[in-house]
Amino acid sequence: MTAPFRPLPFLSEARAEQAAGPRLRALRQAAQRAREAFTSEGAATALATCDLVSFPYPTVFAFSGAARSPAPYVMVRHRMQVVRFQQEGTERVLLFNPSDYERGHEAPFFKALREKYGTFVTTQVMTRRHGTVQAHLEALGLTPEDVDYLAFDHLKAQDIRRWLGGDGQPAYFPRARLLVQRAEWDAVRCPHPLERVWYVPEGTGGVPPERVELLSGDTWLGQGVALLSTPGHSPGNMSLAVATADEVFVMSENGVATESYTPLQSAIPGVRTFAEQMGWEVVLNGNTRENSLEQYSSMIVEKVFAGRARADGGFVNVHPSSLLTRAVMAPGLAPTITLPPPMSGAFTPVAAPRHAA
Template identity: 45%
Template sequence: MQPFPWSTTNVADLPSVGTPIDTLTDHSRLPGGPGARLVAVRTEAAAFKGEFAATGTPDSIRTCDLVTLPYPTRFGLFRASRALAPFLSITNRMLVIRWHESDGRARVLLFEPSDVELGQYTPYFDRLAQRTPDIIARRMVRRHATVLDHLAGLGVTPQEVDYLMFDHLHTQDLRRWVGTKAYQEDLDGQPEAAFPNAKVIVQRDELVGMAELHPLQRPWYQPASYRDVPAEAFLPIEGSVILGPGIAVVKTPGHVFGNQSLVLNTATGVWVSSENVIAAECLAPEHSKLPGVAKWSREWEFEAVLNANTIETTADQYNSVILERSLTDPSQQDPRFPQFFPSSELTGAWTNPGTKPTFSHRAITHTR
C-alpha cells in the first residue's frame, strides 16, 4: 500500500503559499563545492537581512512549552561534548504567531505544534522507551500542556488557525490535526480535523523524500500515519518565502533535504527558529561552558555545533546553520549569543551532568 497520499508527480499539483524570496537561493543546488556554497550563503544572508526588516513585524508571538524529554548527547552536541551523561534534555516548544494581511485579514500560524502523545511512536523514540524502565522515564520526560490547552489559554480557537508549520516532519503525526480519509485502528475512529481551516506549510523536497524513505531517514518518520492524511492538507513551498509582515520561511537543507527555518522580525530584532542546533551557544561555541564544546570548535575550526541525529547532507546543514546565524541579531540578554531559538532547546537537568546550557532563551515574546 502506498504509505503517503502523494507521489513525486502529484506533489507538483498541490497549491503553494507565500511570496518567493529572490535574494535567497537553495544553496544545496548552487554550483561549486560546499565551501563555495558557504561563501554564497554569507553574501545572500547579508542581502536578505537588509531587506527583511522592511516587511514589518507580526502582531504578536507567544511561546508554549509542550514536552521535555531525553535526547542522546552525541546527537544534540555532535562530536563536541565531553559530558559524562549519555543523554541530555531538550524542551520542545510551539510558537503562536498572529498578524494581519494588507487587506485586513487576521492570520494565525502555529510553528512546531507537535502532537506529543502520538509523536512518541516515532521508531527511534519508541524503541528507546521500550528499553527504558518506567521509573526512569517518569523522571526524564515531562509533559507540560497540549497544543489545544495552550491555545485555549491564549484565547485562540482551532478554527482561527490558518497554518501549521514544522522545521521538518521528523516525529510528527498529523492525523488529529488535519483529519484522515479513513478509519484509524490505533485511534479507534476516523478523527476529524482539530484545525479544520489550517494547512501544513512544508517544503516540496520533504514531501518528495517522504514518498520513499531512505534507511537514514526511517528511524525519524512515521510513514504509516500519513497513509490516510488528505494531500490537500499540505501547502508545499519551494525554497524561501515571505509569509507575512516580519515572517519568513527560509529553506535550510541538510538536517533533512527539505528542512526549513522560521525567521521573525520583532521588537528586539531578527530571530530564527529551527532544530538545526539545540542551543544558542551552538552558534557561538567559543562562549560555551559545556564541557569540551569551546575546545572542540576551536581545534576543528568549526563555527557551529550541529544537531546531528541525521546525517543526510552534513555540509549543507552546516551551511544552513551559518545562514541562520547570519540572519539573527544578538540577544539583548547576552549579546555574545544570537537570537536563535531552538524549536527543541537544551534544558538543564540534574540527571544529565555536564549538559546544563550556558545560556537559554526559553521563549520569544513579542507584541506590536
C-alpha cells in the same frame, strides 16, 4: 506557491552555486541582504512561545560528539511558536511545531527507548509534559477555527493526522493547511533507512492533499514572518523567522542550544575545544550526518539572518525548537546561557468572519 506567498530575495541565487565552499560564502552574503529586505516591511503582530514536552536526546547527537560527559542523554524542551501576522490585509495565524507528542512517541527511536528502559521510566521519569497544543491555544484566546497554517521544522517524530484529518479521523483544525517543503514531504512518505528511525510510521497517512501546501525554498508568508529553507538536519528542514519592532527571532532544530551557534563561548566541557580544533563556527545537532555540509551552511544562514540577541549581544538570536535544559541526569551538560523565549505583542480573539487562506 500560493499567491499570498513569495520567495525571500537573494537566497535562491546563492543556493545555485554548485561547490559547497563557495555556496556557503554566497549564502552568508545573501542572508544579510535577505534580512534587510525582510525587516524593511515591518513586524509581525504577535509572537508567543509555548513549552510542550521535555525528553531525553542522545548526547552524542546533541553536539556532534563534541560534549564530554558520562551521561548518555541530554534533556531538551520542545516548544511551539504561535504567530499572528498580516498577509495582504488579512490577519493570519501560524502554529510552528504544534507537535502531537503523544503520537510522536511512536517514532521507532522513541519506541526503542521504551523497550530499553520501560514505559514507566521513559514516559513518567525521563519525560515531562508542560502543556498541550490545545491548552496553549485556549490560553491565548484562540480557537481551532482561528488557525490558518501549521508548519514544522521537519516531520521527524510528527504525526499530523489529529490536526488535519487522515485515516478516517476528523481534523481538529478545520481550516488550517500544512506548509511543508516538497523535499520533506517526499522524505516522510518514503524515508531512507538512515532517516527511518525518526519518522512516525504513517504519520501523514490519509491527510487530504488539499490540506497540504508544498513549498520550494525560502518562503515569505506575510509581514514579519518567513520560513527559511534550512536543509541538512532533514531533507526539507525549515526554520521560522519572525521580525518584531526590535529584533529578528529565528527558531530552528539545527542546534540544540544558543551556544551551538557560538561554540567558542560554550562552557560545556569539550564543545569549545572541539570547535577550535575543527575550525567550526557552529556545532550541529547531528543525528543525521548524511547532509552535514548543508546543515552547517543552513546554520550560518540562520545566525546571519537572526543577528545578535537583544538580551545578550554576545550570542545570536537563534532559538532551538528543542532547547537544551539543565538536568540532574545530565551532569556537565547544562546550557551556558538560556535566552528569554521569543515573545512579542499580545494575542486577542480573532475577529469574525475569517476567509480561507
